[in-house]
Amino acid sequence: MKKYSYVGISLVILVFGIWVVNEMLSRNSQDSLAYIEINGQRKKVPEFEFLNQNRDTISDEDYLGKVYVVEFFFATCPTICPVMNENLLEVQDEFYGNMDFGIASFTINPEHDTPEVLKEHADELGVKHPHWNFLTGERDEIYELANNGFNIYAQESQNAEGGFEHSGFFALIDQDGYLRSRKDEAGNPIIFYQGSVPRNESSAESHETQQIDMLIEDIEILLK
Structure with missing residues (x-):
């Protein structure tokens, strides 16, 4: 009996040791992201609540427990948005089937981008992940969220193609709602990921063209 007890105890210790090592590796890996x-103060996603392409009400609470990516775009954008959405399609495909991952695409032209328009837009893109929401609502609330909530520039402009100016950045959010990013060579956070450069652009030596790959790697780190 004692022999079997020792074996049982040894197995418990071994399993516990493996679990501890895996937990330490996971935490160390996540700590590599700023x-x-x-x-x-750590920047946390502010509260929000909008309608998605299916007319479901989606809030920041729906994303708690998930790692997700945020973008600001508009459906009729003739410049950087198509590239941004193509890049996010690649991100979607990397994590398709993972219910702990999501994407939130906020339109900056809510007067035009109704849920019906966004539904058609999502279908044309080939959106498949159930946690990729295209969100619309009150204009002032969206701009407040973009410019002050995420510090991602968005502005209506008659001088811009399509009538709107905005950055091509993606924000990465962890399971607890905090903004995260990898660090640069000096140890400072890059803050956002450049989403408006084609992932497979021929001049792939550019640092910006690598940021979608960086984003995918960092999502994987947070999901561990």
Whole structure:
């Protein structure tokens, strides 16, 4: 009996040891990604609530427990949005079937981009992941979220193609709602990932063309 007890105890210790090592590796890996801080405080996604392409109400709480990517775009954008969405399609395909992953695409032209328009847009793109929401709502709330909530520039402009100016950045959010990013060579967070450069552009030596691959790698780190 004692022999079997020793074997049982040894197995428990071995399993526990493996679990501890895996937990340490996971935490160390996640620690390689920076928290975005403002005035010494970790930046967290503010509360939001909008309608998606299916007319479902989606809020920040729907994304808690998920790693997700945020973009600001508009359906009729003639410049960078098609590239951004193509890049996000590749990200979607990397994590298709993973219910702990999601994407939130906020339109900056809500007057035109109704849920019906966004539904057609998502279908044309080939969106398949159930947690990729195209979100629309009150214009002022969306711009407040973009410019002050995420610090991702968006503005209506008659001088811009399509009538709107916005950055091509993607924001990465962890399971607890905090903005995360990898660090640059100096140890500073890159903050956002450039989404408006084709992932497989021929001049792939450019640092910006590698940022979608970086984003995918960092999503994988947070999902561990």
